[in-house]
Each structure stands twice: as structure tokens, then as C-alpha cells.
Amino acid sequence: MLFFCGGMFSVYAAPAIGSPSRPQFVQNKSVAQSLKTLDIGVLAFRGEKDARLKWHETIKYLNSKINDVHFRMQAFTLPQMRRAVAERTVAFILTNPGNYIELEAEYGVSRIVTLDSGKGNETGMRGTIGSAIVVRSDHQDLRTLSDLQNKSLMAVSKHAFGGFQVVWWALENHKIDPFSDLSRIEFAGFPQDKIAYAVINRRVDAGVLSACVLEEMIAEGKIKKGVLRVLHPQSYDYFPCKVSTRLYPDWPFSKLRSTPNNLAKRVAQALLAMPADSDASRSGGYAGWTIHMDYQPVHKLFRGLQIGPYRWMRSTNFQQLWERYRHWIVIFILSLLWGIWHMVRVEHLVALRTQQLSKVNQDLKAEMDERQKAEERVRSHQSELAHVSRISAAGELASGMAHEINQPLSAINSYAQGTAWRLQAGEMKVDELIEVHQLISRQAERAGTIIQRFRGFLRKQEIICTDIDINRAIEEAMELFSAEAQKRNVNIELHLAQRLPPVCAEMIQVEQVFLNLMRNATEAMQELDIDSRILKIYSEDNGDRVLVEFHDNGPGISDEVAAHLFDPFFTTRDEGMGLGLSISRSIVESHGGQLVLLEYGKQGLVLQASWPLYKGDDKNER
Amino acid sequence: MNAEVSVFIVDDDDSVRHSLRWLLESVKLRVETFSSAESFLQSVDTDHAGCLILDVRMPGMNGLELQQALIASTSTLPIIILTGHGDVPMAVRAMSEGAFDFVQKPFNGPQLLDRVEAAITRSKQLLEEKKTRNGLQACYAMLTPRERQVMNMIASGKANKVIAIEMGIGQRTVEVHRHRVMEKMQAHSVAELIHFYLQLQKNI
Structure with missing residues (x-):
């Protein structure tokens, strides 16, 4: 046989495919050492026994047609079927259209042929799956599907296609939600016979049977004809059974994605070639197999019910959400819009305020710059003034000294010249000469005294010593220094005595x-x-004494630096002459005061300046 | 003559006064010293021949103020200002007010003596002029108003004829007035009369 010889699926030729790890190809040693055993999963919607009876011959038929593989039937419930497909323990499945659609979407199962139930009298290319809603014939209230509202209904399973879902869709189309509009819904499980009995026994008002189940049961004598009737009966000219719904394509025979196409093709050919009067079709109660049909209507149903592969739609159907949560959605959208508006407005306001603020800030900055410049000008002006006044004080001093010293010099000159003229005239007596020389000498002494005194002034500054308030000197120095302190971010804290007695010193120099x-x-x-x-x-x-102390937080200085701190031209900095402290000390000492270093450790420096108190008249010898 | 000439020294500094006296007396000048402007004004005839050596800077009345007092009393005494180191502005002021000269301390002897002698010469000259002027004024005082009028017109160079017409008097009368004027003013020529006239003008 062509398929046998050239087939991809060969026990000997393809160890990879036929590897024992593949569950669907598990070798069944009890049957034949050389044959692969492949399982065909069959949906047992009326129980395993029924399924075996129905499909046994069909499997046998396949085994007879395909020699290199041994097919074995596995009867599954819906969950078992799903698991078998997921775990690939079967090679082919035979299940209802609804189940097929789900497995097709989830696991890539594909139909190869469709069952021809033979109920159609023509090509079998039309649907043959449908549901009959059966009610007791004497239940007169129930005429249409709409009458089922607030009645109880029994079906085989929520997941049964012909056993429930077809009816569900029909009810939905009549605006009846079986889960909320009925008084009760019950799922009895297989076999469906139970449902028929439940209706008869009035346990429920209506029951859902797959198409032709009712007719079969009557034929089998399980129930009497006329006890039950089909609600909202639809008649199709090619279809012998009464149904309450439209008809859907019959069961597909499907292969799993992992099943080789070649084998699937051979199985399909075998099934299509099955004669109508074979044992298989006869015991299966069908006419044969036909080209696989279009399962679009099934898809449409599933999509409509949002089940199976369309389950996801249930959670995201906007219309349903809208219907159910309309008020909340409106409130949500309104608050969202309000939030957006609010945010935009706040953003706008923030931007506006930021702009205003930055403008104000800019103005302030400019003003501050201006102020700072003005302060610097004032400061430099003040220091200039201080400088000028110091210079002019020095000039005054020099001028005063020159004036005073001119007197003895003039006298000396006059005495000397007068003496010379007298000597020239020859009328100079010795004692006169001695006298005038003593006078000259006295004048020279006087000049010396003047110089001495001025040097004293220069050193002690007694000539410009006035009674000053040290606190005021500190405050004025502080004022002069404030701009620089600010620039260097130094905070100067003044802890001044309430009242200080005056000391004898020169203001400008103390400030200095x-x-x-x-x-x-x-x-x-x-x-x-x-x-x-x-x-x-x-x-x-x-x-x-009046004491003034300067405490800084600086790093302190070493013993060596401390020893030379007041030496002129001693400095630890690159800039600066090293004269500041030296001059400061000589100024303070010229006032009769002292400038000393009290502490110089890690806590910083403490410098103390002190002045004797001003004692009125005896302040100097002027 | 030197006996009538005195050098007055006004300075608050004893040694300066004493040494200046020593200097000037060595060249036979008569020296009088005063320790203040006030004592000088009280005791000295300001029309004395000689000169005044004046220190600008003094307690009480200072040099400039003394100079003002002397100008007010029409003194002829030349003033030599002694200035110290910083007193140049005061010296300049004194000069602009008519001081004879200024000498800056410390001065040297010959230079000062030179100025002193020049001042004394000037003093004599001024004193002479002043005496003349005083005489002229005395003569002028003896002229009648008419004679003064005629003298003014002669000094402005007008001829007798013009004077007669302007005054509305006879030419002869003008000649009589003119003669009288020449006589009273002790002028020997018209030129001298004009000179006297100018001298008088200076003082009025």
C-alpha cells in the first residue's frame, strides 16, 4: 500500500516521532509488538457505555483500513477531553462542535472530516446538531421560548454544546438569560435520559435534549410517545427530528496539531470511504463521513454567548459594562474630566504664578544687586573717608610739628647769624659769646624736645586721645564690615556690655x-x-579696664604660629602682608592698652584687647 | 637818623623775639619787641620810621588782625610777615592786604636783614610822602571854595579864558584866584600844582 510504504509515520523509520516519551505513541505491547497504539478520544455525552457501543465499530473500521497503527478508543467527559488534548495523550478526537471550537482555539486541534448523521436526506452538508427543549405535553403554559421565563430548566451540562449551549443562545436571542431569568436551572450530567425523566416526573418544567435524543428514546421504548413535546419546534425539511433551535454542523473528527498530516490524511480518506451500510455506521447510527464542514455558526454562537474561546469578551464587553455600570462610568468619566480640567487649570495657575514669582524674584534680585552695589559703594566711600581722615590727621600732625620746630630753628639761625655779624664787627665779648651759645644750645634742645614729643604722640597718639565708647567703636566697625561678613557668610554675634565706661583712645584707630x-x-x-x-x-x-574679646570658630593655630602671631610681616596666608595684628597691637598699646592671644586651640582663637579706663584730666601731658 | 628808625618785633615766642633782637642789634638796628599785637598797638606810634616784623600766628589778636588795625589807622609802617610751615594762605592774604613782604621760618639772617633794610627805606619814603600830603592838606584847607574850584579846573588843564566863561566871572578875576592858589599851595609852577593836586586826590 502506498501509504504504508511512503508514509511518514513509520514505526521503523521515525524513532524520534515514535519515541516512547510521546504519550500518544505509547507502545501497547499487549496488542502487538510492532504496532503503534494511538488513542482516539471520544466524547461520551451519554456515558461511556453508550459511547463505546456507538463508536466501537468505527474504531475497528479504522484499524482494518490502516494496518500500521492500532487505534484505541478512549471515552472522555468534557474535562477529561480537555486534559487529554492538553497532554496530547490522544492523536485524534471525536467530539461535539462546541467542544471542538474551544479545543481548536486553545490547542490548535483541526477537523479532518465531519460526521454525516444521515438525518439529512441529501448531501449531509448541512447542520444536524440542535437541541430540543422538551416539556410535558400537558404543560399548556409553555408555548414559546419566552414562556420559559421564571420556569425551571434542566440541561446536561453548562458546557454541553447540543445539550445546552445551543439552547442558551436561542434563549439569549429571545432576551432570556437562562441564569437570571429562569426560576431555576439544573445541570444533571450524562446521560441525557435523566433529563427526560425529570421533566416527565415534573421535577423541572423543561429539559434540554440533544436533537433526536427524544426520538431515540421513544424508539428505544424508554418513554412513550406523546408524553413529552418539543417547545417552539422548528422543522427542517431534511431533518427528521424536532428541535427548538437552529441546526449546527455535526461532530467533527479532528486531529491534534502534533498528529502527522500524512496519517490524518489516511484516516480522513478511510473515513470518507466508509460505506453507508457498514457495521461502523450502522452501530454508530450515522450515515458516514463527509468533507469537514464550516463551523462559523458555532463560532458565532460562542461569540454571542462569550464562552469558550470568546470567554475573554465577557470581561471586556463595553456595552455590558455600560449597561451594568452606566452611572458609575458616567461619574467616573465626569470626575476624570473634572480632574483633567482641574489639573490643567492648576498647571496653568502654577505656570502663571511661577512666571510672576520669577519676575518678582528677578526684580528682587536686581534690587538686591543694586542694594549690594550701593552698600559696597558706601563701604568703600566710608573706608576712603576713614583713610582720608587718617591721612589728614597725619598731615595735621606733621604740619603742627613743622610749625613748632620752626621756632627754635629760626631762633638758632638768628643767634648764629647775629653772633657772626658781631664777630665780624669785632665787638663781641667772651661772656656774650658764651651766653648766646647757651641760648643756641637751649633752642636746639627745645627742637629735640619737640621731636621727642611728637614721636611720643605718634607712638601713643595722646594728642588725639579722646574719651570714647568702645561699644560704639565695635558697632561702627561692624557696620563697616557687614558687607564683607555677608559676602563671606560669617555670622557676627555681638555680646556687648550694657554700659561701658569711656577709655582714652582714638575712635578711628580702635575701629581699625x-x-x-x-x-x-x-x-x-x-x-x-x-x-x-x-x-x-x-x-x-x-x-x-575695658575688655573686648573676639571668639572665632576657626581651626585654631599651632604653638609656633601663636608665638609669632603679632610679629610684623608674619602671615600664614598667601595674600596679606602680615601687618594686621602687628599694627593692631601697636595701636592698642599706643592707647595704653593690650592686645593678647588668650586661646588658640581647636575651638578657635580668642583674642583680647583691653584699654585702661579714661581718668579725665590726667590723660596726657598736653 | 638810625636812632629814629626802629624795628618792631611782634611774636609770642620768647626765643624768636630774643634771637631776632640779637640778630638785628648786631647790625646796629634799634629793636623793640612785643609779645602780643595788643601790647604793640598800645605803646607804639604807628607813624614811626622803621618796620614791623610780625608773626601771623599768635594767641589773641593774630598778625592779620594787627595788619588790619594798622591799615585802619593809616600807618605807614611796612610789615614783614613771619610765617610758619602751614601758614602760606595767611601770608598770601597779608600780601594782598598790602604787607611789604613775607619771610618763612626758619629764615636765614642775611635774607631777613635784606628785607628789613628795604622795608626801612620804604618806610622813610612813605613817611616823607605822608608828611608832604599832610602839608598840602593844610594848605588846601586855607583855600576858599572859589579858589579850590579854580585849582581843580587848572589841574584838569583848562585855560583861564575857559575857566572864566565856565564860572561866569571875568578873566581878570580868574587870574587873581589863580595867583592866590599858587601862593597858598606854595607851588612854583602849574606842573607842581598839578602834582600837589594828584597827591591830595590820593588821600581823599
């Missing part, structure tokens, strides 16, 4: 000292965090 100390402390703290750059300035009166 404080400025130097502030600048030193500020520079010492540049390495610190902004928050810890704090300079504390204390002032107090201890009874005979």
Missing part, C-alpha cells in the same frame, strides 16, 4: 583694630560650613 580682628577671624573660618562660621564679640568692664 576691630576691623583687622574681624577680617582675621572671618578669613580663619572660610574652611568651615556656612552654619558654623560664627564670630562672637564680647565687651565688658572689669573695674579698671
